[in-house]
Amino acid sequence: MKALVLAGGTGSRLRPFTHTRAKQLLPLANRPVIHYALRAIADAGIDEVGMVVGSHADDLRRSVGDGSAFGLGVTHLRQAKPLGLAHAVLIARDFLADDDFLLYLGDTYLPDGVTSFVRRADQGADAARLLLTPVADPTAFGVAELDAGGRVRGLEEKPDRPRSDLALIGVYAFTPVVHEAVRAIRPSGRGELEITHAVQWMIDQGLTVRGETTTRPWRDTGSVEDLLEANRHVLDRMEGSVEGKVDPRSVLVGRVRIEEGAVVRGSRIVGPVVVGAGAVISNASVGPYTAVGEDCRIEDSAIAFSVLLRGACVEGAARIEGSLIGREAVVTAAPRLPGAHRLVIGDHSKVQLTS
Structure with missing residues (x-):
């Protein structure tokens, strides 16, 4: 199994920081977020990683290098524009070849890693496997609906009326059939090739897509609040x-x-x-x-x-x-301004002010 780590995107919720650096390079306990993702992948026994990079490609290359510091071989794959997660799979086709692979969003922080998820995906016969977690507000996420056996019945992207509370965390395991799926779908209303649409295509073709639910802590670190909370999790383990x-x-x-x-x-x-x-x-x-x-x-x-x-x-x-x-x-500290007086004074008045 290979891994595809996504480290492009604009990071709009973390502006102005992401004007000058990739959001995946913002630190948790003084280490870039993406380093935690790469260590989790290495711990899971994967050693070949394709990293999809965008406008901050040079900074990511300096931080990650060839991956040897993590026990990995990292191939940097340039995505000219952030056109969706499925588009990232599309441009990584030559790197991925016909291997199964783990898709990991590079700004996702999972303190307990992905080892067990990868092991179960590797042993199963499913076309795809999704890591899910229950959330209080599913309308802010991609949401999966499962049947009683854990098979995914359908996916919705930020639904107004969610059919479940199980959100996509940003970690997926795919077999090569996903390449047919990403070629079959069309851009969404926001002009992107959505991975949820590709997975739904697989479901519609009768392929087995399984959801794995976790209640372990996780953060996507895509906002200041989430980044600070993830920083607390890391410091708690230090x-x-x-x-x-x-x-x-x-x-x-x-x-x-x-x-x-x-x-x-x-x-x-x-x-x-x-x-x-x-x-x-x-x-x-x-x-x-x-x-x-x-x-x-x-x-x-x-x-x-x-x-x-x-x-x-x-x-x-x-x-x-x-x-x-x-x-x-x-x-x-701002300079301390002198005390001020507010006056409403009638005609011919005389007022004395202390200095």
């Missing part, structure tokens, strides 16, 4: 360690990882927190659930439940929470 410098006036509480080259002075850090190499934290309160990227600077500030990307600077901020602060961004 072990603490101190490889940088922490002065005697500082206090570390709980699981705190201070990476080599980081400096903490006169500060209180409440874990789980990771502080990247080259970061300097001075006279500050940090955490919990905060990831401080490489070469960041936090001074005379308090920050919690947040992610700071490489080189960000926060100075003189009384309290910051639930924030995503971009690369080289600078946050400082």
Whole structure:
């Protein structure tokens, strides 16, 4: 079995960050989201990966390389425009050949990986297998309806009146018959070749498509809120360690990882927190659930439940929470304005104001 990882797309819900980088390169605990996907694929025993990339192809290539750091061989496949998940399968035809494959959206975070899903897909005789999870609001997702035996009866994309609460997570297993399906479908109303339409075509042809339901945590990290929540999940699993410098006036509480080259002075850090190499934290309160990227600077500030990307600077901020602060961004206290007086004064009045 091969894997096809999708890392194109515009990431519109994460703008302005995605104007300058792929959303799959935004960090969870200071590691790009896509690295977690690649490690999950390697752990599942797959070693050949095609990665579909778009306008940020060069950045992804620098981050992932040839995949050897993950024990994988990665082939980069350029998608000129984000024309849908099924279109990504279409352009990967030569790479995939006639092998079964795992389709994995590169911004999906699954803390427990895909090993068991891949094993069951590999042992089964189904044309396709979908990973599903119950959600509170199915109208925001692709939704699958299953019969009593777990066979998929039908799919809907963001339905107004969902027939089930089982959402597509973004992980699929396909046999080569999917190539016929993606050639058979036509673009949707938004001009994309939808993978849900390809799967529905397979169902309509009488092929077996099976749904596997999980209640394990997952995030698609496609919005700031989801990215911050996924960051919390990763930090919850992190072990603490101190490889940088922490002065005697500082206090570390709980699981705190201070990476080599980081400096903490006169500060209180409440874990789980990771502080990247080259970061300097001075006279500050940090955490919990905060990831401080490489070469960041936090001074005379308090920050919690947040992610700071490489080189960000926060100075003189009384309290910051639930924030995503971009690369080289600078946050400082506003200058204190002088007190003001509001006057409604009648004719011929005389008023004296203290300075």
